[in-house]
Amino acid sequence: MDSLILRLGLALAIGLLVGLERGWRERDQPDGGRTAGIRTYGITGLLGGIVAALSLSLDSPAVLAAGLLAFAAVFAWFKMRESMGDGSFSVTAVVAGLSVFCLGALSVAGDPRVAAAGGAGLAAVLASREVLHGLLRRISWIELRSALVLAVMTAIVLPLLPAQAIDPWGGFNPRQVWLFTVLTAAISYLGYIAVRALGTTRGVLVGGLAGAVVSSTAVTVALGRTAAGGASALPLAGAATLAAGVSVLRVTGIVLVVAPSVLGVAGLSILAAVSGFAACGALFMIRGRLEGDADHLPRNPFDLRALLVFAVFFAVVSTISAAVATENARGMVATSAISGIFDVDVAVLSAMRLLGQPADLETVGHAVLLALATNATGRLAVAAATGPIRFWLPIAGATVVAGLLGFAAFTALPHFDLQPGLLPPGS
Template identity: 40%
Template structure:
């Protein structure tokens, strides 16, 4: 490495230390210099020392230099931080870990990938700066939700690799690996919405709750908002807007998941879902304007989608829908697939959408698979309109049903025009 390149990389090492030191120094800005072991200057020098160590290692062509200097630095840094901790009765190890990371990132900037070193420094600084939000987030989670996150990791990295990646049924549609992968996908998307509802739902009001709830379960969200409308009829317009937003979120979720699994579905789904969803969006906007600032704070009760029982149920439903679709297509042709799409869509649109997305690349034409998904979305939208009217009363039901019917009709018209 020539001199100019080395100086440039050492400057990056120093910048890495300054970046991390800025966050560390800001946190201890109110303390006297002799009361803190590490601040802006210390971390800047740590990054530079790491870079110089990397340069020496290259000069002597020995990685042992890095190891020895790193051990010596860590011992000295830990000792000074321990003295500070003893004086302040604050035994956090974050600054020690941050110092070690700064040294190694400074070294990496000289001897390794410069982009990786910079990215690592930014990530480190962000994690340090987000201490309070991260602590609040962890405190807001229950042990059940933490366990569910671990369940998702186990489902992905332990169970998935041992499943056979081939069909095991006479109809050549049941692939355990693919079915479990689809189960993980939809559970992860639903869990993201579930966590959003748990953390933000009660504070952000009806509209944000409807969007987050629609990501997790638009049916549960509709039921919750309908019950709230029954108790607070004066807020019917606002709650109707929330129901339509939950339905719109469901449509967006279906479009994203289905086309991600099978991009060939996009041309067939694009306009019907865009136009139908657009009608729901217009309806939600008009009802929001009509609500005149009414405010409610719904408390959604959504089942954790990463509990083992719901995950197994989802996998079983996907398997059943795939097998039934194949059998019905054999005996009744395309009408069989469309029939099961209509029936299953009343209760759950995710199962049919991901089943059709997977089968569209093998045993079902993409056009037919898209039609099945659109029928399921339409039936699910109408079923939720009926639910809203039944539980929420006439005002909520009439508003939701009107825009739902127009949305479904517009989507059907777009689909017919395409075909």
């Protein structure tokens, strides 16, 4: 009996929570001018719980089905009359009322925790109308398509892929390769959307930092071309240097999600290198002066062709790394160094997936740091190829400073033994 009273109380609370949002939105309506307010929604949740309790006590699911149909018919009829008077075509209130009734029934006949979570989620969605509608007005088709691609990649493609390695060395695990591809793309996409939502779409500094979430090399190319066109090179070099630091932080975020134990070996070195990039970039920005303004928004990260190339490259590097590491784990470090020139994410992820067997924590940490170092060298080469000497020379100096700081931290500071991350040994 006590349990039933608590469950009915939860059903009532769910209705009152949703009714609070609905009633506040229509608080200026006169009494009797709306179909449902806070009291009606509260009673609706309680009614759902009562009907569910009757259905359980009579051991007849038909009672609950009949109660839901009767409530839906009555509520929809009243809402139709209100809509005809207001000239409205919104069905939100009808769906909200049916949801409250069902959640009230679920709190009695099902899992009350799920019902409570559903009620809170329903109220949150209803209260976010302006935010969601504003997002729909601002979002482009490319961004929407990218989100749909992410959903398909995660919910449809990922479960269909084999979960075991299909090569003799245990390096090419299709599901794991695709999971890391989705992870890397999702981090870049979230950074892109955050910039769009905040409206920071102009300026070399903001654009460079935002673009580094996707590709610091692409940012370096864009800034180098701007400098080659006659713009002030020093602040552009500063923006490129700061973008390099953001790129290292992005890779650190991937490490933190996939295998945080690696940060016990490489974390302090990475922090020192990022500090070097940040200090040098800030100095270049302060000493220089930008003339005019420029857009450097990152390219949408969900270019499907680029993602497929990433997945293929990752699979190839993972297989080669596993084959080399079978004979000598140190060979994996050399593989990471070479692949890091072209794509640091692939190099780092390929190294981390070998954590445990055959590569130990120290070896994987070395591989991650070497991939970051060779990627910085490749980025500097791109700067020299696209920009004038007054652009790439400060970047070269900043890269040397960051590298020396990272090396000093690696050799002088202790390494920590952190708990293993998401990759189990031997995965």
